[in-house]
Amino acid sequence: MKGLTEKLVRGLSKAKNEPSWVLEMRLRGLKAWSSLEMPSYLPDISELNLAEIETYVKPKTEMVSNWDKVPKEIRETFDSLGIPEAEKENLAGVGAQYDSEIVYHNIKREVEKTGVVYLPIEEALRSKKYEKLVREHFLKLVPPEDHKFQALHAAVFSGGSFIYVPPETEVEFPLQSYYRLNAPGAGQFEHTLIIVDEGASLHFIEGCSAPKYNVANLHAGCVEVYVGKNAKMKFSTVESWSKNMYNLNTKRAIVEEGGEILWVTGNFGSKVSMLYPTTVLNGTGAKAEYIGVSLASSGQNLDTGAKVIHLASDTCSTIDMRSIVKDGGISTTRTLAYVAPGVSGVKSYTNCKSLILDSESVSNAIPEVKVLSDGAEVAHEASVGKLSEEALFYLQSKGISEEKARGMLVSGFTTEVSKELPVEYAMEMNNLIKMEIEGTA
Amino acid sequence: MLEVTGLRTTVKSSSPVGGAEKEILKGVDFSIGANETVVLLGRNGAGKSTVASCLMGDPKFKVSGSARFLGKNLLKLSPDKRAKLGLLMTFQNPIEIHGVSTTEIVRASMEEKKKGFIPIDKVREKILENGTENVWFYEREANVGFSGGERKKNEIALTLALRPKLLILDEIDSGLDLDSSEEISKILAKYQRETGCSYLIISHNLKVLRHLKVDKAILIEKGSVYMTSDAGLVKRVEKEGIRAILNEVSDSRGVS
Structure with missing residues (x-):
């Protein structure tokens, strides 16, 4: 199914x-998609023709919770990404989405028992129980009218995960959802609540990848x-x-009184990215921390950042962004406090x-600070x-080739982020950086 | 094993109006044999550290002349190739390497040389052979937040783990207390006994020589070799200072 029409949306x-409330x-x-405009200050995406995008691609399988029942071809794709190998060892549960649908979803029994x-x-949307x-929560924090592509998302969303952790429950191991977009010319619109x-x-982990098409x-x-x-x-x-x-x-x-969120993000792929995770600190003493790294290479324009909205007293936020640009890549970091x-x-x-690794590449930082009450300590x-x-010469003099030394120094630049993962x-993440810098993994 | 002839180098003037390149080494000649300890003496600014940097291949210096190491023309090789041949150097001021540990540096170097994977405990073992600190010290980001003394000790453990055949020690003992100088001197003596490694030692205070037997001392002045002598010269420099020796020699040479 290509493009976006009412028929398509109703059919989906x-x-x-x-x-009916979901419809x-x-x-x-x-409705919002047709009335909203693209913000003019963001990267140009006029090459993206939505009429050519497959808005819904159903994988040739049903959702299962037994890995062996996932079709071989899909299983092999995920196997090569190390999923669900990781589930056995140190995850509480795994979801895997292939194109528009979840093909595998499983939670460990002992975790499920805790509620x-x-x-x-x-x-979850169909369930009477939930x-x-x-x-009360679905598309409430980010309503369909929020911006142009959120409108698109709301109209055609498919796949994604719902997670609920009951009061005073500590999920010891992370839950992980992995999104793979395999069909050429397709769109993926998963929703995570x-x-x-x-x-x-x-701790929730999200991984995304796709093979390259033209x-x-x-x-x-x-x-x-x-x-x-x-x-x-x-x-x-x-x-x-x-x-x-x-x-x-x-x-x-959105974080209530005394609550905390930590975002850890590595942005490596895509032609154009526009992504600014936002935290609303809604209760006294709530905390937000964001640490992110992005690497933009030839043909990439990564416009990323983070926003924190302090609505309550004694709230505290930290944003730490590291960006690397090379071979003509463009990176823009937008932040808002x-x-x-x-x-x-x-x-x-x-x-x-x-x-900045060479003279063709561009790196911008656009910090915005808006303080409407006295006595806030805001620094940028x-x-x-x-x-x-000098550092390159030092490493080379210890018997390390120039390419390898460059890779090590670039990885070193991102250590703050990788140690949180x-x-x-x-x-x-280190392999992705090495592949970009040294040309090998 | 090292044969240096007519080594010259200039650096670009950093003056904003540009101007002449400054000649720092004006044709330096010396040689180092296998299993030898050679001391390079000279006043501040005489060019001692520049000799070390040029031999290691610091890109800041444009070098001419000849330097042959184990039969290979050093000046044509990148610093890492020089290191792989067995020429290593401890830096006077080792730079902070953010996000990269000493262990990672040693591992990367060992793996390149071996062209294959080396398990981490093997790497740690190699570092601890000549390390003065515990294993976790070397897991820290190299030189980041280290004291002067820690940097020097780290530099010794790191370079010796890479099994040098000729090690240049650029002011390894500056900023070290007596006990640490003594400790490093012992480590160097032991490593030399075990491997027959040669040392080119650049030093001011010479405490680090205590456990080593000096075979040759070279005095450089204003970018050239002023005299070459034996261990006796080191003793005299310690006692009388370099200026006295320079004055005396120029008197006897009849230089006005």
């Missing part, structure tokens, strides 16, 4: 056997995270989309560091540098 909803959400999205819910989003919970209830904690692919997913009072959430992403991908993703979290009127004791610190730093010739993801 019917095929998924959705309740209404889709139609709101459809943790981890379901494909469609199942209807109230889902309905996470609710971490009071005093609970969760037609444009589109990813317009959405992540909504609700962090309850005194709850803790860590959201890790390693994104290695192929370089024909338009990655126009929306991520947003907003402090609402009438709150006190707010602290916010933003640090953007970029490493940005720095741009090249690889140190689970070991397999940190390794994947």
Whole structure:
């Protein structure tokens, strides 16, 4: 199915056997899509022709929770990505999406027993049991009218995960969803809804990849995270989309009193990315931390960043961004620290560091600070540098070739991020950097 | 094993109006044999550290002349190729390498040389052979936040782990307390006994020589070799200082 029409949207909803309130959400999205404009200050995506994008690609299989029942061809794709090998060892559950649908979803029995819910989003939307919970949260933090591509997402979303962690429950191992977009010229519009209830904690990992085609692919997913009072959430992403991908993703979290969120993000792939995870600090003493690394190479324009909205007193945020550009790549880091009127004791610190590896590449930092109450401590730093010739000579003099030494120094630049990731993801990130810098893994 | 003839180098003037290149080495000649300890003496600014940097291949210096190491023309090789041949150097001021540990540096170097995977405990073992600190010290980002003394000790453990055949020690003992100088002197003596490694030692305070037997001392002045002598010269420099020797020699040579 290509393009975006009311017929397509209704058909999709019917095929998924959705309740009518979900269809209404889709139609709101459809309406907003035709009325909203693209913001003019963002990277140009006029080459992306939505009429040519396959908005829904159903994989030739049904969703299963037994890995051996996943068709061989799909299984092999995920196997080569190390999934679900990792599940056996150190994950509490795994979801795997292939094109538009989840093909595998499983949660370990002992985790399920604690009341943790981890379901494909469609199942949650259809479920009577979770209807109230889902309905109160789905597309509420990021409504369909939020921006042009959120409207598209709302209209055609398919796949993704629903997670609910009950009060005072600590999920010891991470839950992981992996998104693979395999069909050429297709779009992926998965929706992730996470609710971490009071005093609970969760680490969610999201991985994305796609093979390279010479037609444009589109990813317009959405992540909504609700962090309850005194709850803790860590959201890790390693994104290695192929370089024909338009990655126009929306991520947003709201954190209540005493709650905390940590975002860890590696952005490596895509032709154009526009992604600015946003945290709303809604309760006293809530905290947000964002650490991210991006690497833009030839033909890539990565426009990323993070936003924090301080709506309550004694809230605190830290944004630490590292960007690397090479071979004519463009990286733009946009950050926002907003402090609402009438709150006190707010602290916010933003640090953007970029490493420019050659003279053809471009790195921009666009920090925005909006403080509407007195006494907030808000600071911003940005720095741009090249690889140190002295450090290169030092490593070479220890018997390390120039290419390898460059790779090590660039990886070193991103250590702050990789040390926050689970070991397999940190390794994947280092490999992605090495592949770009040294041409080998 | 090392044969240096007519080594010259210039650096570009950093003056904003440009201007002449400055000649730092004006034709340096010397040689080092297998299993030898050679001391390079000279006043501040005489060009001692520049000799070390040129031999290691620091891209800041444009070098001419000849330097042959184990029969190979050093000046044509990149620094890593020189290191792979067995020429290594401890830096006077080792630079902070953010996000890269000493262990990772040693591993990367060993793996390149072997062209294959080397398990981490093998790497750690090699470092600890000549390391003065515990294993976790070498897992820290190399030189980041290290004290002057820690940098020097780290440099010794790192370079010796890479099994040098000729090691240039550029002011290894500056900034070290007496006990640490003594410790490093012992490590160097032991490594030399075990491997027959040669040393080119650039030093001011010479405490590090205590456990080593000096075979040759070279005094350089204003970018040239002023005199070549034996261990006795080191003793005299320690006692009388370099200026006295320079004055005396120029008197006897009848230079005004």
